[in-house]
Amino acid sequence: MGVYVDQNTKVIVQGITGGTAKFHTKQMLEYGTNIVGGVTPKKGGTEVEGVPVFNTVQDAVDETGANASVVYVPAPAAADAILEAVDAELDLVVCISEHIPVMDMVKVRRAMEGKKTRLVGPNCPGVITADECKIGIQPGYIHKKGHIGVISRSGTLTYEAVHQLSEAGYGQTTAVGIGGDPVIGTDFIDALSAFNDDPETEAVVMIGEIGGAAEEEAARWVDANMDKPVVGFIGGTTAPPGKRMGHAGAIISGGKGTAEEKIRIMNECGIATADTPAVIGETMINVLKENGLQEKCKTH
Incomplete structure (x- = not known):
């Protein structure tokens, strides 16, 4: 049990081809997290740590049935990455990125009103349900x-x-x-x-x-x-x-x-x-x- 994530959570990594994301993808997989895909525009068809990479969140969701994502996207593009995950109707988005402009997050909060997605973060270490699922950098x-x-x-x-x-x-x-x-x-x-x-x-x-x-x-x-x-x-x-x-x-x-x-x-x-x-x-x-x-x- 636990809240927000468990052994059945299917996770995609947004920005998976970046250095930090690659490192933490490996750590999350080793913990037992069920990472089913990654997303980096124009890198679709490649792999990171054996995880297939898609061009868009929607492509990843359609292909894998993912219901959660973790965002390791640089601050200038992180708000758009969150909104892309919201548009794909994921249950949970965990945003690790820091230094996202406050006004970007105000727009994200407004856009998320009435939507099903739960956002954790930004500028956070993530969520971990012990021995089941680790999403983030803990x-x-x-x-x-x-x-x-x-x-x-x-x-x-x-x-x-x-x-x-x-x-x-x-x-x-x-x-x-x-x-x-x-x-x-x-x-x-x-x-x-x-x-x-x-x-x-x-x-x-x-x-x-x-x-x-x-x-x-x-x-x-x-x-x-x-x-x-x-x-x-x-x-x-x-x-x-x-x-x-x-x-x-x-x-x-x-x-x-x-x-x-x-x-x-x-x-x-x-x-x-x-x-x-x-x-x-x-x-x-x-x-x-x-x-x-x-x-x-x-x-x-």
Whole structure:
């Protein structure tokens, strides 16, 4: 089980003939991901890692029955690549590309309204359902199958949380990197809702960062709707106001979006927060104990 992807997901790689895409296609195949095709205009008929390449997403879908894609297309063309996948009516598009202009993503979001496709990203590490399907750039070996969902705006903190949980013997259902840009497809509430509905997931780690109000909105949603425990962490507690930290969306403006404000609201809404990245796993284990879920979630 897990959310968004599983062993039955049929994946195509957009931009498959690029260096980064080739590298990660190999990694995804080695993890066991069912990659059925790739797309690069004018390269149709060739192969990458034994995967057939098509000229268009529609050609790939018609030929392979693919239902998901991962986008490794350079920023200037990435928005068009997403929209091509939406037009082909894929269930899921995971966009790894970074530095996509914000206005391009605003147009993508508008064009996707009412469409069936779910977008994860851009500027994200992707989605991985442990031991079943890896779409993106995550290090697969740190993931272990289990009962904890992970949602994060930060790629590296996703890996940190997953690694801590796996090392302590607590596997994951799915890890979803939602991306750190100001305009993204899938937000915290979308992913929290999916984990809340997933029978295999018993608890969720939610990793946010300074900037915007997504974490506050998510915390209030958790308080009102979530029937599984959530542990939180906010990156950027030491960032000075007005300083952009790493991600385009991580900027504090007008006193809003500070780490302190996010942590305060999360705590008010019943979310236990880790003080540093080093204790995310430990904080989750304590919460599992409090909720009588420790044995149920222990995987070895």
